[in-house]
Amino acid sequence: DLRRDLAVQSVRSTIVDVPTVRQHKLSQTSVAAQSYVIVELRLANGATGIGEAATLGGPRWSEESVEAIKANIDTYLAPALIGLPADRFEAAAARLDAAAKRNNAAKAATETALFDAVGRTLGVPTALLLGGKVRDSVPVLWTLASGDPAQEIEEAEGKLAARLHDTFKVKIGAQAPEADLARLRRLAGALEGRARLIVDANQAWDETTAVRCLPQLAELGIALVEQPVPAWNIGAMARLRARPGTPPLLADECVFDAHDMLAVAQAAAADAVSLKLVKHAGLLGLKKVAAVAEAAGIALYGxxxxxxxxxxxxxxxxxxxxxxxxxxxxxxxxxxxxxxLVEEPLRFADFQVHLPQGPGIGVTLDQDKLRRYARD
Ligand code: MUC
Ligand code: MG
Structure with a gap:
């Protein structure tokens, strides 16, 4: 019967390192390759599901590194799921929470693999199990993060010409605020009227710096400012947001779980929240964070x-x-x-990324590529 067939039989995790086409610089790190943990989960019925935990330059963007994610999946999270019917998503999340504090990226990759395997068993997309889709594609931006404005303008022009992206997120905070402002002035001038710009400071500024710089960002037409101050400083986000001349603020590192979202909402500390599986411990967690934000009138950013x-x-x-x-x-x-890493990569066209068709998460792991980029 279906119940017995859905029992989780095995969980395998693999660290992969995939080079990037250029150096990607953030306030806290700079990367030339992306490191992931790929989770492959098998059910008693033979169906498999996959999940991915992303990191950015080791344990620098958050506390999780691929090495820690793999160790915690293999040692604590996988054993907690063996034998559980894979469609008991909420029960699985409770077991993962009992097995490990936080470790949200590790939990997210594991939980995603459950959804993928169940979707493949039932022949339905993961979106159906999450309430059903209300859209088939999502507008998608491109991130400028080489730090060299000439290169960044050229890169943005290429994306615009190819009708791939017309919104650009500029990573700031790796250099002095005045240098970033000069860089943004060049980008805004070059792309004026043709592209929307937002910025992400990745917690780089203190409140005083933010008070000085946020109105200048507004004057440059920056549409959204992501995590200008440290994640812990919800109070500063709220005070900055209350100042006239502050552009809309996007909460990123200050919102991991739904409790964080509630605190940000209660403090009126953000206009929008960035939803990420690695922060919210999985698809159910992401929907919970989204629901708290919706209840507070805080907009959603993917x-x-x-x-x-x-x-x-x-x-x-x-x-x-x-x-x-x-x-x-x-x-x-x-x-x-x-x-x-998949057989058929996602489709990008007309400034949108398209929801893949097919059961589960809609993409299938390419085993040759997994082997090629696997560590060791
Ligand atoms: C972040 O902090 O938003 C997303 C895009 C990018 O360049 O860095 C990430 C993380
Ligand atoms: Mg961010």
């Missing part, structure tokens, strides 16, 4: 951590099911890699 098509597809399954995704998404990750 965040990423430079996932491959595997991780991006899982995000799209969830993003397809929220009623309003006011700021679109940033799952450009598959295009910054020299190669992808």
């Amino acid at each position: 965040g990423c951590l430079l996932e491959s098509s595997a991780g991006a597809a899982a995000h799209l399954q969830a993003f397809a099911t929220v009623r309003e995704l006011a700021w679109g998404c940033e799952h450009f990750g598959p295009q910054i890699l020299v190669d992808d």
